[in-house]
Amino acid sequence: MEKVITFTSRIAALPIANIDTDQIIPARFLKTISKAGLGDQLFFDWRYDAEGNPKPDFILNQPEGKQAQILLAGDNFGCGSSREHAPWALTQYGFRAVISTSFADIFRGNAVKNSLLPIVIPADAHKALFAALEADPAAQVTVDLAQQKLTLPDGSSVSFPIDEFARYCMLEGVDELGYILQQEAAIAAFESARPLSVNTLA
């Protein structure tokens, strides 16, 4: 797992609520058996027209979007399908964080497992950030995971919550499966304590 450190970046703003994972990566790209190439398919149907040409008004086709490592989106980002292809596509494109007022549960869990930070900020700060980007599309923010702090373009900062364990894993580069497998003794004890007659398929 890649360690997350402090970084400063421009922002791609998508002022749309309830962006679902079918928009982030359409289902027809899920026939792959690897993770390769998903960044090119990120937001495909919003990004390209029917002939496959980039739509000039879409943020990722504009200079500020191309340079951004942070996506700013509306409420309830990542709702819908559980596909982990969504954070794979976002990180392969180059995003390291998504800022919103809330995230769908499954997406949030998938994101942190791929070192993609889901940053929840209060509604007023969220609104102000959209306004700041409207005024200056090149505005930058700084993410500090250790301090759980987002420094806004005007120099002020907001703190953001993050699951304690996910934060630890991202800061230390901890492999979650390795952590689980260390608890083999507890798992084996749990299994042996359960009668076999119920809840087995054998």
Add this chain to the structure above:
Amino acid sequence: MPQENGAGSKPRTIIEKVWDNHVVAEKPGAPALLYVDLHLVHEVTSPQAFSGLRERGLKVRRPDLTIGTTDHSIPTHNRDLPIVDKIAETQIVQFEKNCNDFGIPFYGPHSAKQGIVHVIGPEQGFTQPGMTVVCGDSHTATHGAFGALAFGIGTSQVEHVLASQCLLQTASKTFEVRVEGTLREGVGAKDIILNLISRIGIGGGNGCVFEFAGAAIRALSMEERMTVCNMSIEGGARAGLIAPDDTTYQYLAGRPYAPKGEAWERAVSLWRKLPTDAGSKYDKSIYIDAGALEPMITFGTNPGMGIGITSAVPDPSSISDPVERESLDKALRYMDLPSGKSLLGHPIDVVFIGSCTNSRISDLRAAAQIFKGRKVNPKVRVMVVPGSQQIKQQAQAEGLDTIFMEAGADWREAGCSMCIAMNGDQLRPGEYSVSTSNRNFEGRQGKGGRTFLASPLTAAASAVMGVVTDVRTLR
């Protein structure tokens, strides 16, 4: 294992009981390590997890608690011919190899038990009360109909469960959905869940598990309960469940993988301790009067954008919140719909009857009841896709296939089909469908396609009339 509540202990909901029964370990600063009783695996969200196992040299810890089937990317016709889509074929072939290499029971395209993962679990009796069930699929909540804690996971967690039979998980909040009263004629399980989602919005259940309760839920069959639980995720909740009762046990008894004989008796006595204790507290609650519901239909681009079928599509200018107003406006532009009038009479191009929401035998019977003696409107293309090969056989034994085909509908092989439109079954740009599936997101049923979500009754009635139709008015 279900445990008896000790005297004087805090009353618990079924959600808390199932959770407590599966906590393997809890360490400070980390989520609980939760044991998984049943892991369902399909071709789309698992390949990278199996690759991860191979890279680490790991085995599947409990192949006996794991089931594999192909549903998402397989064709629903001409199964005897090679798959035209070579990328999909590669995925399906790789999945079979993965199941074989790791010793996982595999129900492939030619198995008599093949079907949508959330249909075959209950059908075979794999899904049982009090279990934890996971799958790399957000509609895993379907299994909650049995009083199981069932939820979707990403591919990283698929790998975790394959390797350890456990995952790290934080307990969700509890959200009681109490549905009292009696449903009226023409109104069913799909309308209950679409109504809930339209009221709380698609993020309304974020961080929560629903418990569906009340007389109207008790009165539902198991298949109807699965329809309700299935769309918990469309309300933002990872899981939704219903306490088991005699309806549950009657459905389960005798299924191939259900306990038998003395084991069955012992299981039922434990399952009877699962329902929520009197005096339990929920973090959130909502009340729905079933008697006040009418058939529901969605008009927008998320499942929360739903209305009673006689109600008018809302007007964006009446909404004060600017982001909500813009979201609604954007949805209506995509759907190319006017606000202020109902959808009744709106022309449609396609009707899809299927998906893990509504592809069970009772759904097909409901649709057949409408199609019998009627014809599909010639302008409408109708696909009826059973949820499993066993449902297909059952429907054919009852002559439902003949009813569908005589009406002019297409009768297909089992799979996810046009719900997710990965396998070639899809809308063309600009087309409108009435669909019994679960998502109306932009492009969900095919790029540029427009989806109205509704019940099998509404879908079938609309197929006959060629326009969005209130089944209660069908002559």
